Amino acid sequence: MNVAIVGCSGMGRLHAEMIARCGLNIVVCADANAEAAEALAATCGAEVSTQGKRALARKDVDIVLIATPTPFHLEYILAAAKAKKDIFCEKPFCRTVDECKKAIAAAKAAKVKLFVGHVVRYFQEFETLRAQIAEGKIGEPGFAKIYRGGIFPGGGKSWFANYKMSGGVTLDCMIHDLDWIRYVFGEPKRIFGQALMRGGDDPMDYAQVTMRMKNGLIATVIGTWAHPSGFRVKAEVCGSGGMVHFDSADAPLRAQKRDSASGPNMIVPGSPVAESPYELEWREFIAWLEGGPAPRVNAHDGLKAVQMAEAALTSIQTGHPVRL
Amino acid sequence: MVKIGIMSFAHMHAYSYAACLKQLPNTTLGAVWGENPRRAKAAAKQFDTQYIRDINDFLEADIDGVIICSENVKHRAMVDVAASAGKWVLCEKPLAPKPAEARRMIRICNRAKVGLGTAFPCRYSPALIEARKQIQGGEFGDILAASCTNHGQFPGGWFADESLAGGGATMDHTVHVVDLLRWMLGREFTSVYCELGNQLHPEEISTDDLGSLHLEMEGGIQVSHLASWSRPKSFPTWGDVTIEFIGTQGVLNVDAFNQKVDVYSDAAMKTEWAYWGSNIDLGLVADFAKSIEEEREPSITGEDGLRAVEVTAAAYKSARTGKRVEI
Structure with a gap:
């Protein structure tokens, strides 16, 4: 199967590696930024394009990976559906719930498969938390807290700093945890949130959100793009008979290098695994295309995650809880 | 020597405050009273001090201040009698469940011209x-x-x-x-x-x-x-x-x-x-003893308790x- 990559910055590059590991062939790398497209194409022997829609419609393309900034997801999904290509869309699914609905309708009408990459469902640590809870190790869960984030991605000039486009840390990053909480604990009832969403040359975002789930569980989620450096994930779930806890700072590798010519150099804790969660999501997606079972996350889940993030953003704006 | 009494051991922090009073120089645990006589008596024995069964006798005893460690809803009534007896008061947190009660406690202590402190030892x-x-x-x-x-x-x-x-x-x-x-x-x-x-x-x-x-x-x-x-x-x-x-x-x-x-x-x-x-807890209790000695408000006041x-x-x-x- 041949893949067209649309969007060749960070996530596009990461997915290209996973696509290659899964034995698929990348035929074209497209990005409005020609340099980014060329750089990625060079690593996988693909052709270069600055015209995403033309590239994805090529006859030899079977799968389209969409890894552009969020507000462009819909137009590429529509174009890929029109061209009858199966679609792997990076999260967040789209910028708004309305866009998600249009995307789902288009894929359905065109009879193409549409996958949304909520990769946290594939992370081994989160799967282990889920399994321990399912085995009843903590009794009936009543409370969950997830913390995720670190440095602002790309600094003040990146599209992430345009909150209208990115939705800030709430829509772009915390959406992982909103999705995982819904995956494990069911549907949310109401949401309250606070966030900084500071712009300027030195942007910062820090979101604090609490969800009341329909089953009564309370979930508090902290998302940060306010740290000077690093990245950290912490999760805990408390129940009537115990508690599970994870902290990415507890890792098998921790290295510190002596200062180099370019200044102090630090390698953050590393936690390598034999199978990358990103590779796992690709393998499930490919198996689905080949007639296997549907992946553990679908486009409807992607829509629900956007709906939760949108509700959080509404609460952040209005200062009032939002019912779902 | 500042002599301090403890009213009630319902809250487990009372045991730590008692130990602090024994440990600090220039302070003593002067007497112990509690609504639960068995518990208070045992505590008096544990900390080698006198147990006074009757609350009026306790408040007339030779003590300068009291630390109140009762259940939250009983704080107000105990502050009331202690302040009326002219004792400096350090009250376990929360000062009272209802803000109106906390305000009343502050008024009572002001009127009685005694200091009122809230136990926020984290400071x-x-x-x-x-x-x-x-x-x-x-x-x-x-x-x-x-x-x-x-x-x-x-x-x-x-x-x-x-x-x-x-x-x-x-x-x-x-x-x-x-x-x-x-x-x-x-x-x-x-x-x-x-x-x-x-x-x-x-x-x-x-x-x-x-x-x-x-x-x-x-x-x-x-x-x-x-x-x-x-x-x-x-x-x-x-x-x-x-x-x-x-x-x-x-x-x-x-x-x-x-x-x-x-x-x-x-x-x-x-x-x-x-x-x-x-x-x-040592810093908290030391400041309370000092506030009695210097006849001033404890550093963490009743007002602080009320705000919380x-x-x-x-x-x-x-x-x-x-x-x-x-x-």
Whole structure:
């Protein structure tokens, strides 16, 4: 199967590696930024394009990976559906719930498969938390807290700093945890949130959100793009008979290098695994295309995650809880 | 020599305060009284002091001040009689479940011309003192947000009896952090939204065992706080007080009691943390003794206690109404 990559910055590059590991062939790398497209194409022997829609419609393309900034997801999904290509869309699914609905309708009408990459469902640590809870190790869960984030991605000039486009840390990053909480604990009832969403040359975002789930569980989620450096994930779930806890700072590798010519150099804790969660999501997606079972996350889940993030953003704006 | 009495050992902190009084120079534990005579008598024996059965006799005894460690709803009545007897008062937190009661306690002590202090010993934590110094020195720029926890194990007993405690985990574990943030940032709280949970001990209690609070302080500082009795019996320690401060110039994390040795004992069959940090109660009790000596208000006042209680009461109101509540 041949893949067209649309969007060749960070996530596009990461997915290209996973696509290659899964034995698929990348035929074209497209990005409005020609340099980014060329750089990625060079690593996988693909052709270069600055015209995403033309590239994805090529006859030899079977799968389209969409890894552009969020507000462009819909137009590429529509174009890929029109061209009858199966679609792997990076999260967040789209910028708004309305866009998600249009995307789902288009894929359905065109009879193409549409996958949304909520990769946290594939992370081994989160799967282990889920399994321990399912085995009843903590009794009936009543409370969950997830913390995720670190440095602002790309600094003040990146599209992430345009909150209208990115939705800030709430829509772009915390959406992982909103999705995982819904995956494990069911549907949310109401949401309250606070966030900084500071712009300027030195942007910062820090979101604090609490969800009341329909089953009564309370979930508090902290998302940060306010740290000077690093990245950290912490999760805990408390129940009537115990508690599970994870902290990415507890890792098998921790290295510190002596200062180099370019200044102090630090390698953050590393936690390598034999199978990358990103590779796992690709393998499930490919198996689905080949007639296997549907992946553990679908486009409807992607829509629900956007709906939760949108509700959080509404609460952040209005200062009032939002019912779902 | 400052002579201090303890009224009630219902709250376990009384035992720590008693030990502090024995340990500090120039202070003594003068007498002990309690509504539960057996418990008070045993405590008097443990700390080698006199037990006085009758409350009037206790208040006429040769003591300069009292530390009140009764159940929350009984604080007001005890402050009332102690202040009327001319004793300086240090009252366990929360000052009272209802702000109106706390206000009355302040009025009574003012009228009686005695000092009233609230037991917020976290202000004597070296880690929190250092954090405050760095924040107030501007090392992290302007503080924009904070994410806090005060988790604990389930204390059982009257703590989960609303008629004695006035609430549950949120009543128990919100006021410390509220007081710390007021003290460290020099701002007051302006609003709160709160979700209350009671799923962790469904068989044992009807009060909340978890509160998730979203607060705002003057200047728009965004604060989340988790107050809970969520730590299982198998957890290695009683709980925590943590704050992550987000400033324009950096981030500061405080985990106030994270000074511990891991203990793996086959006798316990669970990991335990042996705390080696400073005893924060010592500073609190020493200041109270000094306030008596100098005939001044304790450093952490009844007013401070009231401010924290106002926030807690607003949090419960928010959970009842489902709305954000202005403070």
